[in-house]
Amino acid sequence: MTTTxxxxxxxxxxxxxxxxxxPTRVRDHLRHIGALTRRNIMRIKADPESMFDAVLMPIIFTxxxxxxxxxxxxxxxxxxxxxxxxxxxxxTGMNLAMAVGTGxxxxxxxxxxxxxxxLPIGRSSVLVGKMLAEACxxxxxxxxxxxxxxxxxxxxKTGPLGVLAAVGLSLLFGMALVWVSxxxxxxxxxxxxxxxxxxxxxxxxxxGSSIFAPTATMPGWLQAFTKYNPLSNLADACRNLINxxxxxxxxxxxxxxxxxxxxxxxxxxxxxxxxxx
Amino acid sequence: MTTQTAxxxxxxxxxxxxxxxxxxxxxxxxxxxxxxxxxxxxxxxVRQGTxxxxxxxxxxxxxxxxxxxxxxxRPDAGTAVVxxxxxxxxxxxxxxxxxxxxQYASVDELLSGTENLYLIGRLLDLSAKxxxxxxxxxxxxxxxTEAAGRPAKTYSGGMRRRLDLAxxxxxxxxxxxxxxxxxxxxxxxxxxxxAEVQRMVVEGATVLLTTQYMEEAEQLASDLTVxxxxxxxxxxxxxxxxxQVGGRTLRITPDRPAxxxxxxxxLTECGITGGHADPDGRLAVPITDExxxxxxxxxxxxxxxxxxxxxxxxxxxxxxxxxxTGRQAATAEESAR
Numbered sequence: 001m002t003t004t005x006x007x008x009x010x011x012x013x014x015x016x017x018x019x020x021x022x023p024t025r026v027r028d029h030l031r032h033i034g035a036l037t038r039r040n041i042m043r044i045k046a047d048p049e050s051m052f053d054a055v056l057m058p059i060i061f062t063x064x065x066x067x068x069x070x071x072x073x074x075x076x077x078x079x080x081x082x083x084x085x086x087x088x089x090x091x092t093g094m095n096l097a098m099a100v101g102t103g104x105x106x107x108x109x110x111x112x113x114x115x116x117x118x119l120p121i122g123r124s125s126v127l128v129g130k131m132l133a134e135a136c137x138x139x140x141x142x143x144x145x146x147x148x149x150x151x152x153x154x155x156x157k158t159g160p161l162g163v164l165a166a167v168g169l170s171l172l173f174g175m176a177l178v179w180v181s182x183x184x185x186x187x188x189x190x191x192x193x194x195x196x197x198x199x200x201x202x203x204x205x206x207x208g209s210s211i212f213a214p215t216a217t218m219p220g221w222l223q224a225f226t227k228y229n230p231l232s233n234l235a236d237a238c239r240n241l242i243n244x245x246x247x248x249x250x251x252x253x254x255x256x257x258x259x260x261x262x263x264x265x266x267x268x269x270x271x272x273x274x275x276x277x
Numbered sequence: 278m279t280t281q282t283a284x285x286x287x288x289x290x291x292x293x294x295x296x297x298x299x300x301x302x303x304x305x306x307x308x309x310x311x312x313x314x315x316x317x318x319x320x321x322x323v324r325q326g327t328x329x330x331x332x333x334x335x336x337x338x339x340x341x342x343x344x345x346x347x348x349x350x351r352p353d354a355g356t357a358v359v360x361x362x363x364x365x366x367x368x369x370x371x372x373x374x375x376x377x378x379x380q381y382a383s384v385d386e387l388l389s390g391t392e393n394l395y396l397i398g399r400l401l402d403l404s405a406k407x408x409x410x411x412x413x414x415x416x417x418x419x420x421x422t423e424a425a426g427r428p429a430k431t432y433s434g435g436m437r438r439r440l441d442l443a444x445x446x447x448x449x450x451x452x453x454x455x456x457x458x459x460x461x462x463x464x465x466x467x468x469x470x471x472a473e474v475q476r477m478v479v480e481g482a483t484v485l486l487t488t489q490y491m492e493e494a495e496q497l498a499s500d501l502t503v504x505x506x507x508x509x510x511x512x513x514x515x516x517x518x519x520x521q522v523g524g525r526t527l528r529i530t531p532d533r534p535a536x537x538x539x540x541x542x543x544l545t546e547c548g549i550t551g552g553h554a555d556p557d558g559r560l561a562v563p564i565t566d567e568x569x570x571x572x573x574x575x576x577x578x579x580x581x582x583x584x585x586x587x588x589x590x591x592x593x594x595x596x597x598x599x600x601x602t603g604r605q606a607a608t609a610e611e612s613a614r
Contacts, residue, residue, distance in 0.1 A: 014304060014358035016358045016362055021369040021370055039388065039396050042388055042392055046388065110383070111379050111381045112385050114379060115377070115384075117348075118372055119372055119397065119400045119401060120369045
């Protein structure tokens with residue numbers, strides 16, 4: 001046998017075959033993404049409590065704001081519904097996005113991620129699979145919100161197409177924030193920290209916007225803030241998509257914000273993911 | 278359908294002939310984390326179809342080594358080829374040839390046994406049907422069929438470890454890495470895992486096993502590489518290394534402790550050297566060959582000593598270390614002069 005190769009000192013460097021790695025074929029890549037998305041959906045099924053926020057948040061927020069603040073803000077609850085609900089719909093994607101980072105952080109702390117990383121799959125498929133599963137969760141959330149709004153007598157003036165367009169815009173913005181959320185999930189140490197920091201950033205952004213109340217009565221400095229707050233643009237765009245109104249300005253801004261956030265955070269998240277071991 | 282067709286066809290050329298003999302070859306692996314050198318020029322060879330035990334205490338660099346050889350960590354220097362593929366230049370092809378079972382079971386706790394294995398099958402490019410069949414086959418083999426539908430979080434430690442082993446075997450890997458496969462398991466479960474590893478070896482797998490336990494290395498490995506503080510301090514066959522370290526020790530508890538010095542004297546008079554009193558008040562005799570066992574008992578018996586208990590002990594990892602590092606330190610001093 002080859003005991004000679006075990007003698008020290010004169011051992012040659014090992015030789016590998018010369019065949020270079022080929023990139024994963026598109027079909028394989030799609031199947032990997034599909035399998036990983038399925039895994040994340042199965043996880044939701046196994047732990048139905050993780051759907052609580054997606055199902056209950058739209059209901060609780062709508063009830064709370066419409067009946068507690070509605071009369072005071074808009075004079076009537078009916079008028080406030082028309083103001084608030086499109087804004088809530090707009091931020092649904094964003095709120096769900098924050099859960100992606102938490103989930104990613106949890107995965108990184110178990111051996112599961114090591115298992116994936118020793119498989120011959122593209123690393124990005126793990127991230128994309130998480131994102132798609134989150135989008136499915138989002139669809140449930142949108143449906144609950146729209147059905148509940150109909151139940152409360154909300155008038156979707158532009159019909160189903162307007163709602164779909166608003167959902168699309170909300171998802172798009174949410175997908176941009178998924179990268180931010182993943183970046184937090186990769187940089188921060190614990191899942192709780194991801195959740196905590198996410199809340200800390202989102203709370204002032206959400207309330208310092210036109211989502212819950214018209215900005216006209218706010219002090220000048222706050223008005224300036226809300227004007228440049230992308231969440232105001234998002235709420236305005238969804239409101240106009242659902243109630244009818246000028247679209248160009250708000251929709252363009254939301255698209256630009258989504259693009260800019262993705263362009264900055266996606267490469268950072270992917271490179272961080274590659275590096276993190 | 279045969280199980281062999283279950284692996285996706287190799288898309289690359291044939292491995293270099295040399296590597297049919299050595300399944301894993303690493304040379305001069307260096308890895309530094311901050312200011313600590315986890316690995317400081319490690320050489321390692323695993324011959325095809327054999328089990329190499331990498332033995333070392335906590336923090337010796339064993340896990341880092343496994344992570345480098347499975348493409349999870351990039352080495353700072355050195356080369357490593359596994360199954361004919363380079364860890365740095367051909368990670369994807371290399372990943373097709375390996376299976377890894379880590380110190381912490383890397384299964385998804387929320388998914389069932391079947392779902393866990395099915396997922397990995399799909400990620401290894403099996404068809405849905407093939408993945409299902411392979412999952413069922415492995416669950417059966419690892420006696421998990423009954424628990425197949427339950428979420429993995431309800432499994433016992435041993436079941437989880439078995440599921441993890443099954444997961445690393447889905448793609449029929451040529452090389453299996455087992456990183457401290459029985460750490461934290463109770464003795465019964467540990468035996469189960471050992472039996473399974475032995476079966477894999479009989480079936481022709483090449484295994485690289487890290488462990489802190491001398492006993493585990495003895496049970497499973499044919500060759501050993503001992504590492505300490507990121508360096509290889511010994512290398513060879515299990516028997517060779519044991520001979521180097523001193524092999525087993527016979528320990529006799531005398532009925533009357535006061536007789537201990539007389540017992541040592543009696544042995545020396547009969548030509549049996551090395552007998553001494555150990556700190557626990559027992560007579561310790563290093564066993565250099567099997568006949569010595571009966572010789573010692575014979576001498577004590579004919580001289581009329583009575584004995585309360587007799588034990589033979591395999592050297593513990595600590596003792597192996599003491600012997601190895603002690604010797605190394607001595608040689609280093611000599612060469613320095």
